[in-house]
Amino acid sequence: MTDTPKPRMTTTAGAPVASNSTSQTAGNRGPVLLQDYQLIEKLAHQNRERIPERVVHAKGWGAFGTFKVTNDITHLSAAKVFDTVGKTTEVLTRFSTVAGELGAADAERDVRGFSVKFYTEEGNWDIVGNNTPIFFIRDGIKFPDFIRTQKRHPKTNLRSPEAMFDFWAAQPESVHQVTILMSDRGIPVNPMHMHGYGSHTFSVWNKDGVRHWVKFHWRCQQPIRNYTNAEAQKIIGETRENYQEDLYNAIDEGRFPKWKLCIQAMPEEDALNVPYNPFDLTKVWPHSDYPLIEVGEMELNRNPENYFVYIENAAFSPSNVVPGIGFSPDKMLQARIFSYADAHRYRLGTHYEALPANAPKCPVHHYHKDGSMRFFTNDFGNPDAYYEPNQYGGPSADVSVQEPPLKISGDADRYDQLEADADYVQPRALFNLLPQDEKQRLFDNMAAAMGPCSEPVAERWLSVLAKVHPDYAAGVRASLKKDSDVNAISVTDETKVDTTE
Ligand code: NDP
Ligand code: HEM
Numbered sequence: 420m421t422d423t424p425k426p427r428m429t430t431t432a433g434a435p436v437a438s439n440s441t442s443q444t445a446g447n448r449g450p451v452l453l454q455d456y457q458l459i460e461k462l463a464h465q466n467r468e469r470i471p472e473r474v475v476h477a478k479g480w481g482a483f484g485t486f487k488v489t490n491d492i493t494h495l496s497a498a499k500v501f502d503t504v505g506k507t508t509e510v511l512t513r514f515s516t517v518a519g520e521l522g523a524a525d526a527e528r529d530v531r532g533f534s535v536k537f538y539t540e541e542g543n544w545d546i547v548g549n550n551t552p553i554f555f556i557r558d559g560i561k562f563p564d565f566i567r568t569q570k571r572h573p574k575t576n577l578r579s580p581e582a583m584f585d586f587w588a589a590q591p592e593s594v595h596q597v598t599i600l601m602s603d604r605g606i607p608v609n610p611m612h613m614h615g616y617g618s619h620t621f622s623v624w625n626k627d628g629v630r631h632w633v634k635f636h637w638r639c640q641q642p643i644r645n646y647t648n649a650e651a652q653k654i655i656g657e658t659r660e661n662y663q664e665d666l667y668n669a670i671d672e673g674r675f676p677k678w679k680l681c682i683q684a685m686p687e688e689d690a691l692n693v694p695y696n697p698f699d700l701t702k703v704w705p706h707s708d709y710p711l712i713e714v715g716e717m718e719l720n721r722n723p724e725n726y727f728v729y730i731e732n733a734a735f736s737p738s739n740v741v742p743g744i745g746f747s748p749d750k751m752l753q754a755r756i757f758s759y760a761d762a763h764r765y766r767l768g769t770h771y772e773a774l775p776a777n778a779p780k781c782p783v784h785h786y787h788k789d790g791s792m793r794f795f796t797n798d799f800g801n802p803d804a805y806y807e808p809n810q811y812g813g814p815s816a817d818v819s820v821q822e823p824p825l826k827i828s829g830d831a832d833r834y835d836q837l838e839a840d841a842d843y844v845q846p847r848a849l850f851n852l853l854p855q856d857e858k859q860r861l862f863d864n865m866a867a868a869m870g871p872c873s874e875p876v877a878e879r880w881l882s883v884l885a886k887v888h889p890d891y892a893a894g895v896r897a898s899l900k901k902d903s904d905v906n907a908i909s910v911t912d913e914t915k916v917d918t919t920e
Contacts, residue, residue: 551600557699
């Protein structure tokens with residue numbers, strides 16, 4: 420207990436409050452008076468405490484930290500965040516699961532989101548990636564359908580493996596990501612033991628306007644550690660919040676987790692010559708072709724003072740880029756450039772970038788006007804400068820930050836992206852590099868996830884796996900058989916018990 424006098428409690432309008440525990444009533448026994456605006460304010464605020472949860476990636480855990488440049492990449496990017504070795508920039512990171520709602524258990528098998536906001540001197544730069552280098556689909560127009568299969572069935576209100584595998588079997592490009600999801604890396608022990616990836620191809624350009632295509636990699640400096648299905652089940656039985664507990668406590672106790680930021684860099688003209696589409700989000704760039712180049716290190720070292728203010732209100736968007744870093748033609752990235760800011764305007768409000776979690780740490784000079792959260796003046800010292808161009812010295816655009824022109828060609832059309840054979844090459848490389856014991860866990864995890872599927876859906880998915888590798892399909896088929904035999908035995912056992920009774 421502190422000796423300092425407590426501050427006087429007030430209403431939101433600042434008026435002192437006489438009682439916070441008794442309503443104003445007509446007589447000792449009531450009823451309550453409508454004029455008790457303090458009671459009404461209290462109840463009304465409670466009714467408005469929830470905002471819509473994120474439509475995906477609703478469950479998350481986050482922290483502040485520092486990014487430090489450890490290697491000079493100024494020959495590749497003119498971004499100020501990279502301009503000096505040793506330079507530090509404040510970051511906000513949020514990790515998440517994709518499909519679960521706000522109250523989902525942390526240790527569920529799912530892809531993990533890995534978002535980092537760099538508060539740079541030229542605005543916020545966000546890498547909004549996952550713990551996987553690739554994704555299930557390569558065209559954003561399929562994203563709402565894909566997510567529908569991950570969320571609850573409209574009638575049963577349960578998640579539906581039938582829908583998931585029905586969709587994946589019809590989209591063979593998904594087999595690469597599904598393989599990672601069902602492998603050991605599908606349930607990291609917590610966010611501090613997984614890599615992160617920007618996943619998409621982005622671009623960077625240097626001061627001479629030379630462009631490279633890049634992929635961002637967060638290399639975990641803690642050992643990669645994962646739970647098996649059985650371990651995760653046990654954890655969930657004990658706590659649904661183990662990621663929040665682990666991350667919060669590690670930072671609170673000074674055990675700061677670290678990741679190295681690396682890039683793969685592809686000269687602009689190589690994009691026409693590599694044997695895969697370098698803008699296809701279902702493909703990696705092999706390390707042997709484009710080795711990792713170290714850029715810097717991120718350390719998470721500060722828990723947010725308030726979860727809602729800094730993590731729930733955080734608005735990450737792939738559209739947040741800064742001069743020297745840009746987009747690529749990746750169709751998924753292009754869809755995301757629209758989707759996130761749109762989601763934030765709906766979820767948080769028009770001026771969501773002015774919230775403490777999102778407010779840039781550099782001067783902000785725009786002409787957007789009113790709307791929810793317009794609690795800043797933004798009049799640049801002269802209220803007449805509210806349009807552009809103006810004669811009052813209001814802010815104006817700076818052509819020096821213009822991205823170098825990008826050559827594009829082709830007819831405007833809707834191009835079918837079915838790649839068939841090419842879609843199996845990289846999943847095969849992944850399958851081949853897994854040690855035998857991990858392969859077996861992959862088979863078992865996949866079978867456990869497919870167990871409730873109908874036979875036609877299971878068969879269609881097995882035929883996709885067979886195109887990756889015959890051993891893959893055979894392994895999963897054997898695990899399915901093992902599971903169905905076990906289930907058959909347990910049914911018989913239960914029947915026996917019933918009969919005895
Ligand atoms: P490399 O042998 O150089 O790299 C293999 C990569 O696979 C390593 O980054 C490794 O991570 C990672 N890995 C190992 N097990 C798993 C798993 N269960 N789930 C996901 N990733 C895993 O080979 P290539 O670059 O030629 O790629 C071969 C295949 O590896 C690809 O087709 C792709 O499926 C996968 N991969 C490739 C990545 C890339 O950016 N090139 C990134 C991640 C995966 P670690 O270093 O921690 O062991
Ligand atoms: C969150 C859309 C693909 C990573 C979200 C949100 C939307 C969305 C609307 C919620 C944003 C919010 O309310 O704060 C899409 C669309 C996609 C797509 C339309 C495809 C076209 C991807 C991919 C990745 C990804 C490929 C990773 C490489 C994330 C992450 C979050 C997120 C990490 C959570 C951000 C946070 O921590 O707040 N996505 N997404 N998404 N998405 Fe995507």
